[in-house]
Amino acid sequence: MKRLALDEISLDRRPGARAGVLMNSSADLIARACAGDPEAFRLIFERYSRPIISFLYDLVGDRELAEELTQETFVRAYRNLSTMREETKVSTWLFGIARNVAREARRARVRSSRHVDLDDESVLELSDTAPVPVDRLLGKELNSLIRHSLAALDEDKRLVFTLKVFQQCSYEEIAEITGFSIAKLKTDLHRARTEMRKRIRPYAGVTYEM
């Protein structure tokens, strides 16, 4: 089974991707950015900003905060360009920075006791109503369902689930980003999938019985 590479995903999903970007490998861009080429760093941002903001949004569940943390991630990446090891994938490196940034934000949030709610959209009353098949779920409702299911996971499980299911990282990359052992991340991933399934499957049942 072919696993989609992060670079392919980020480019495919971005309608405004330029052909010129394809001519620049990530390693070349990093080398050029290290040498002080501002255009190279802009291209790195274009290539990786969407997966990074998605990842951060999945972790913190707040749109504005995710945007702030994305900025912070790229500023830190710029500051530490020279410390990036050659054998590390750029995406893995950026996810690692983003994960630290998100963790620090969460700690600061705990310290200031400021509670950040999920988006203000109306929440689906999942438990009170009969399941509605996915086909009939409107896009917004499906998004809300997934977002709330994610928010119910604990931090480690949400982190591993997001990196695997949404960002298509390999187990090794997840281990590098999170610092978890492969055994731990496998367990967390399995438990996260099980918990998510409990919430999602009733709505997906009709679809895969077709």
Place this chain on the structure above:
Amino acid sequence: MKCEVCLQLLEEYLDGELREAEVAPISAHLVACASCANEFEALTAEQEIYSRYDRELDISATMWNQIAARTVELQHTIEQQPNRTWRAWFAVPSLSWSFAGALAVLLIAIVLGVSYFRQAELNREKQEALSSEPANPVKPGKIEQKTGPTVAGISKQEGKRDLANANVPHHQNTPKLKTMAKLNAPSQKPAADQSDVLFSDAAYAAVEDQETQVHIENAQNLLRSVRNIEITDDDSDIDVTYEKALSRRLLNENIVLRREAEMSGKFPTKELLSDLEPFLIDIANLPDKSAADDLRVIKQRVQKTEIVAALQGY
């Protein structure tokens, strides 16, 4: 493949994390087993739902502008510190609290260790000074006076002694040589040069104890041998050549070991060797063909004083 195994590996199969050797049996099982195939389809459907998840996030131009502004500012700050590298050579290293704490603990441990060893050394020096004070008292002097003629006597009877020593195992001579060498060594060495004294003394003491133990065993055997000599009533002389030669050798060892025990403050050992010495002297001074009465006196003293039991208790 059993369904349980297949289901256990299904998520990794979906994730593409299995090795090729593991993939083939699962693929084959999914073709054959409808139940597992359904489970796999369900997983795939879940994955499909997740792939439709749209967070409705936009990457605004403002975001890049803000990042660009911050990076330019950062670059400007770096450029305004041209001597940073130069200054770094002279910068005081900043220690984190944990590292500083560990360093402090290490320093305390080193200080305590050094003071402990210095104290131990001082105590040992004091002990040596105390034990060396009564080094010239009356008792050893007397013994030396007694042993003087005996040693001279030995040299006169060199041939006989050699014959007697031929019966004694060779290794019994070795400790004596070692001990004599060691006894001379500290006297030649300046007192101040004691830099390696800690470990060499410990090793030295161990060898010394072993030698004393062997010596006492030999003395014990000698005294038992004398005690068991059968004395008949016909007053005929008894041949004690072997006992005499052995006693002379043990006497020399005894003097050396007694002094060493005294020097190192092992007073019970020193007392025991002091008690043993008169017996060794008496046996060493016996004529080769001893009179029954002379031997009887020694035998009675050995029995009365229970010197053998004392030696055995060492």
